Amino acid sequence: MKFVDRTFNANPARAAAIWRWIAENRGRLFPETVCFHFEIAGDILTGEHFELLARFPAGAVQLEIGLQSFHEPTLCAIHRKTDCAKLAENIRRLAAPGNLHLHIDLIAGLPLEDFSTFARSFNIAFSLRPSMLQLGFLKLLHGADMRRDPAQFPCRYSPDPPYEVIDTPWITAAELSRLHAAEDALERLYNSGRFIETVHYLLQATKLDAFSLFLWLGEHIPAPPGTGLDDYTAALLHTAPQLPGADAGPLRDALCLDRLATGDGRLPACLHRPDPQLAVYLRRLAQRCPAQAVRRTAAILYGERALAWSEHGGPPHPVTGRRAVHKIPLSALAEESSHTVL
Template identity: 30%
Template sequence: MKKVLLLSINSSWSQSNPAIYYLREMIGDLPYDVILKEWTLKDRLLDVLFEIYRQKAEVICFSAYIWNRLYLQELIPEVIKLLPEAVIVIGGPEAESLSFLKRKGLYIVQGAGEGKFRFLAEHDFSANDEDLSRAKHIPLKDIPFPYRESDGDTLKGKLLYYETFRGCPFACIYCLSANDKRSELRYQPNNQKDMQCLNKELETLISFQPRTIKFVDRSFNLHKQLAHYIWKFFMEQNCPCDVHFEIYPDLLEEDDIALLEKAPENRIRWEIGIQTINSEVALNCGRKSNWEKTKWVLQELKKRTKVHIHTDLLAGLPGENYASVLNGLNEVCAILPDAVQLGILKILPDTPMQKIASELNYKWLSQPPYQCLSSDALSFEEIQQLENFAKLLNLYWNKEEYKSMWQEMLQKHSATDILTALQQKHQELGYELHSLSKAKRNAVMADIYVAGRHRSSAKK
């Protein structure tokens, strides 16, 4: 019986990789001895290599992502040296970037991998590339539930991933889903049997006692009936973890807010992708955006629910200048969401943004994470400054340690003025913008708070 090693290099200890669990189940009825192994980027490459060699698997499978591709770029050639007879299978969004490793017995799987992996397994991992390209696509509804009861010890306390839908209709130019034309629901909300199966899977996820159950669906609230069913399910459970959803803000309505008024604290987490409040910039990126409506929704959520609100902004979008980004940051912070993530645009391969960036003379990192260095409207210095603000938000906002201070200061000062003052204080004290102890954070924030009150009194 051939041994198949499914391995993952995760970004941190708290992460899990659903891909390897899916692939295990896809060949669970075939005569293979399947082993799952997960490491992190902090694991020493030689230690990982020793363990892979010790397994002596005939087939070794890697999931390549933006966070681990450079690690795999070092690891896989060494695996090939030590185990030259092993079949290598590489899948995931960054798989194509490893195609330079191509040799006999190495497969690069692009796109949805379950059907192709099943095809390879049925053909003893010896099919040719032309045959593999004709492998039947398997929709999400026909893919087995990825987790087993025996996975409980491994998944306890981690981020546990689950999906109810594949595809996204919005085609935002910077997103990997921009070219994904699928529309695959795992379960139909009007089908009683489907809902029974969904309930069973959700109950199993809770039984693993993860730290967070993270739904990876793009725009989870796209299917309102299903979204309401799942939110209500978790609201009614004695659930030891929180549950995370990615939300498309323009689809939110009063009935969503009304339902979530009953959600207990520390149960539902929403990541709301605002990206920009500039409607013209948003439209050029493939997003319809009504900031006034989104602002109302955020305010109502803060006022009426206990939903944990994480907001995302994205700097570097075509046509958006520094002043516009700062305006968006100030507007979003004024609503006091629990977290404010200011990200710098990544020019991801196989997205429309890559072609647009080339045409607009963007500069960006050649290797992962492909971060934008300058755009058509932002200089490198401006992006550097926005990166500094992002680090300060992570230190002084997203840890949720100074909520009342921020609330009071924002009544008289803009968020960017406060962040500028924090940055100046760091420079004065010689502090980095990361990894600062809580005692030092407390002292810095106290100084800024007092200074802000003095400035306000002086103006009077």
């Protein structure tokens, strides 16, 4: 259920009263499965707001926070009064309990925002670890300042709805095209929730910042509409090791963890490795940790020397959309006396 207020917490007392009412009436006046969606200003939250929001069960509330940019000259140009430091601090505080869907957005093509300052805004936003980071592109709707005052904000935009910006004095058409590539990688890898382990591995291994990583992946792994999940997984496995610091072995481990945690948990052919020991490990795992009337899928992680598995019998986590993945060292499965599961 979405509240249409563009700044739901503009009246702090009203916002607190509604959140309190929802918390008190879940499962009584409406089903517990209902998720409430609010658009808020993240820099004006109160202590009471944080306390109320932290009490909600996972998945009960989704918050959308419109950042647009962390570049202060840009925010001034579009008449947005935002305390950027406070905003970042508050988003981290909202994310800490792990119970809220947090969606934040950036807009490319705004006044005074060039390619490098947009990259900085992206990296700050990504560091806040939202559930979803939406990368949008400026649309010059009728009445927009940049459309009404071309002398102050000269730019080109499409003559057809939704009137998307083509270029500005601060960012070129070629640079906006590159941002579209980064957006595609961001959607497939992070916002989908399907490749979180893979993203974390590549960031750690390559030492790239988040913007540079998604830009590289978007430009080197083109994925036209209709590209299947298995094909995209194979393209990642084949192409990402070209990044300095990345290695195909640990990358496969990360991809296995992601595929076990999402969807039906089945591994695509590109991640299969013929290994007669897998059947042995699975038998010993079944003896130690019997599956409780659920389907279990597993993979050997050769870099970690561990067996990873997930169980598919109930719903995934209501915020992340992922299932738990368990691990046990291969050495433990090789020792009949060991019953330790990590």
